[in-house]
Every structure is written in C-alpha cells, then in structure tokens.
Amino acid sequence: MKLPRSIQQLITQFERLPGVGPKSAQRLTFYLLHVPESEIQKFADSLVAMKKNTKVCSRCHNVGEEDPCEICSDSTRDKSLLCIVEQPLDVLAIERSGKYDGLYHVLHGAISPLNNIGPDQLFLHDIVKRVHNIDEVILATNPTMEGEATAMYIQQLLAEGHPDVAITRIGHGLPIGADIEYADGITIARAMEGRRKM
Numbered sequence: 496m497k498l499p500r501s502i503q504q505l506i507t508q509f510e511r512l513p514g515v516g517p518k519s520a521q522r523l524t525f526y527l528l529h530v531p532e533s534e535i536q537k538f539a540d541s542l543v544a545m546k547k548n549t550k551v552c553s554r555c556h557n558v559g560e561e562d563p564c565e566i567c568s569d570s571t572r573d574k575s576l577l578c579i580v581e582q583p584l585d586v587l588a589i590e591r592s593g594k595y596d597g598l599y600h601v602l603h604g605a606i607s608p609l610n611n612i613g614p615d616q617l618f619l620h621d622i623v624k625r626v627h628n629i630d631e632v633i634l635a636t637n638p639t640m641e642g643e644a645t646a647m648y649i650q651q652l653l654a655e656g657h658p659d660v661a662i663t664r665i666g667h668g669l670p671i672g673a674d675i676e677y678a679d680g681i682t683i684a685r686a687m688e689g690r691r692k693m
C-alpha cells in the first residue's frame with residue numbers, strides 16, 4: 496500500500512528542514528493530520544506571512560520588517576563598532592546581553608567546506624566596503640571549527656582592505672563548540688568584555 500500523495504508530499508517537505516529525519520517528518524505529518532482545519536489554516540498563514548512580511552536589511556543583512564532594519568536606522572547606535580555574526584538569532588542574543596550598542600553584519604552562515612559553503616554563499620561581498628569609518632570590528636562567529644575558519648577568513652580580508660581597523664574576537668567564557676544564539680546574556684556580556692585582538 497502506498498501513502499496518499501498529499502501525505503507523502505508533506506513528509507517530503509518536512510524532510511527538507513534542517514535536523515528533521517524521515518521518522519520525525521512522518522511523525523509531524525501524521526500529527527498535523529489530526530489537528531482541526533482552522534488550526535492548520537493558521538499554521539499555513541503564518542508560514543506565508545513570515546516570508547511576506549520580513550525583509551533582509553540591505554545594509555547589515557539582518558532580518559526585520561523594514562529595510563534598513565531597526566538597528567541600522569537607530570541614530571543612537573555607535574557607528575564606529577561593527578559586530579559580525581553568523582545568524583540573525585545571534586543578533587538577538589547579543590542584544591539581550593545589553594553590552595553592545597554598535598552595528599551588526601549578519602553572514603547567514605559560516606564557511607563550511609564539508610557542506611559546500613564557501614565565502615560566496617555568505618553575505619561577505621560587501622564587508623570591506625562596510626568597514627569604512629569603523630574603528631573596531633568584533634568577530635562574533637561561533638566558537639566552532641566553521642566559526643573560527645570564518646573569523647580567520649574575514650580577518651585576512653580586512654587586513655588587506657583596512658590595515659588600520661582593530662579586529663577583535665569574542666570568545667572568553669563561551670564554551671568551545673557552543674552556539675552564540677543559545678548562550679545566556681551574562682555569558683555573552685562576559686565574552687564581549689573579554690574580547691581580544693586578533
């Protein structure tokens with residue numbers, strides 16, 4: 496016996512999500528089969544609205560509801576500091592720490608040869624241009640192999656383009672292999688205060 500086509504289609508869609516294997520995809524699909532239709536409609540509407548109502552900021556590449564985003568258009572932020580992170584969730588985590596009031600640059604990933612992610616797949620093309628008029632660049636990529644490789648790559652890129660800019664790396668207090676997005680505010684605040692020159 497074959498599964499109905501529409502069920503199989505939904506399973507396939509779930510399987511494309513990160514961290515969802517075939518078993519979880521089946522479980523989620525059959526769970527949704529028993530959810531009332533009104534709830535399903537809300538779920539589907541949120542998916543579409545999420546895509547339709549969010550924008551990637553043309554300056555920092557963070558996601559928001561406006562372009563430029565809330566942080567880029569905030570005149571009270573310190574425009575001499577640029578913090579480079581992997582994901583929009585890292586911006587949120589660092590904002591939560593309350594220890595940073597500069598600008599951001601969101602890469603949307605990290606260099607990972609194993610997953611075929613090179614510099615061209617990240618928002619790196621405009622980074623040298625953005626560092627114009629910046630005093631300090633804080634590399635806040637994750638303390639993982641990919642995050643370290645990305646930090647090193649950016650450091651070299653900026654050393655050529657802007658030999659005078661101070662480049663620092665956060666890390667103090669963040670466990671090796673940790674994700675910044677899951678770190679608590681105090682840990683991030685310490686990591687920010689303990690950033691070191693690269």
Ligand SMILES: [Zn+2]
Pocket residue numbers: 552553554555556557563564565566567568
């Ligand atoms: Zn922005």
